[in-house]
Amino acid sequence: MADRKRPRTSRLSARDWADAALDAIRDGGLAAVAVEPLAARLGTTKGSFYWHFSGRDALVTAALERWEERETEAVILEIGEAGTPGERLRRLFRITTAAAARESGPIELALLADAGHPAVAAAVRRVTGRRIAYLVDLFAEHGCPPAEARQRALLAYTGYLGHAQLARSVPGALPRDEEAADYVESVLRALLSGGRREP
């Protein structure tokens, strides 16, 4: 998030550019990663950019690396290990739906959109894999046999993605406030009921 528009206190690093590029991706897609506009937003010029990077592609790559780095270190660990799988899932949903309701949405949304770019596709593939694997573990621990766990994990994740989509583009279609909490509970019921090994 890196407060954009700091008054150019010191000089810039490659990381600053990568973060700015991520910001741009979030609310403009890959196409918004344009050197000159970014330079303007950072209060600098292309001269800076082409010193740190060989070109636009290098910036995109760096931004993707930075994204994977962040998402790896942050998101899943925030849930912690405490509680039953159901409770962890509840925490996860609360966090993600709240996040989706606030800002312009998670970055993967924008990235999924232009998965035409090979580097983007690869990064998205990796992150998606990690997340679904995490969810599969959760459902397995909840008592689902492997196949069922995988299916429920998939439904949970596709539901998350779709939710994020709607939050960004048709926010009016989603419940707010207490209704949102009810909705999360309803989804949890649907996801956790039945399908366990020993009922």
Next chain:
Amino acid sequence: MADRKRPRTSRLSARDWADAALDAIRDGGLAAVAVEPLAARLGTTKGSFYWHFSGRDALVTAALERWEERETEAVILEIGEAGTPGERLRRLFRITTAAAARESGPIELALLADAGHPAVAAAVRRVTGRRIAYLVDLFAEHGCPPAEARQRALLAYTGYLGHAQLARSVPGALPRDEEAADYVESVLRALLSGGRREP
């Protein structure tokens, strides 16, 4: 999907341009709606375009109208009225997941991505509203009280969107063939079990 590359038999109509624009949107997003490339793909030149349209925005608008037209007339009616709500939902899922697995995905995916454009946002809002309303009816008929019906409809639709997303960008994460059928059944179980008025 409107066989592109017909050998320029006769002259072009505005609809031809709109369809070509929709094709472009499907696999390149709104940014791919560029007059000169489209002209090349249609085997004509800008001269034609600027006779039929006032400019790029007009083309985008026309394409969106065409999309709404198609999706209104086609998709929901294909399900028909026969069978229980559960069976209709099964048909719907079968159709949509199969469609997502084949081509480059439904157009709304690309459109959701750049919902920054006001006309796009409006069109997406309308279509989303219609679809969710349809699903709400389905769950209501299945026996869910209104609030529950709305929540399940939402989960179903967000699940659909996320599924389409993954199908386009991380197809490897989704089940195929018989597993896909199992998955649909699993999702149906999750969506239809419990939550009815009179259990």
Next chain:
DNA sequence: CGACTTCCATACGCTGCCGTACGGTTTTTC
């Protein structure tokens, strides 16, 4: 067949972005 409308091709200028060249300024190092 000729006038008249409809439709398309070509040529042009404009803008936004990429990438390069190079001189200048700041910071580091000794």
Next chain:
DNA sequence: GAAAAACCGTACGGCAGCGTATGGAAGTCG
């Protein structure tokens, strides 16, 4: 504190796409 390194500003050339202008070709109607 001066040379070296790191960093940035500015000016340029190039390309792609938008939109305009204008001359024709292809259909239509008397």
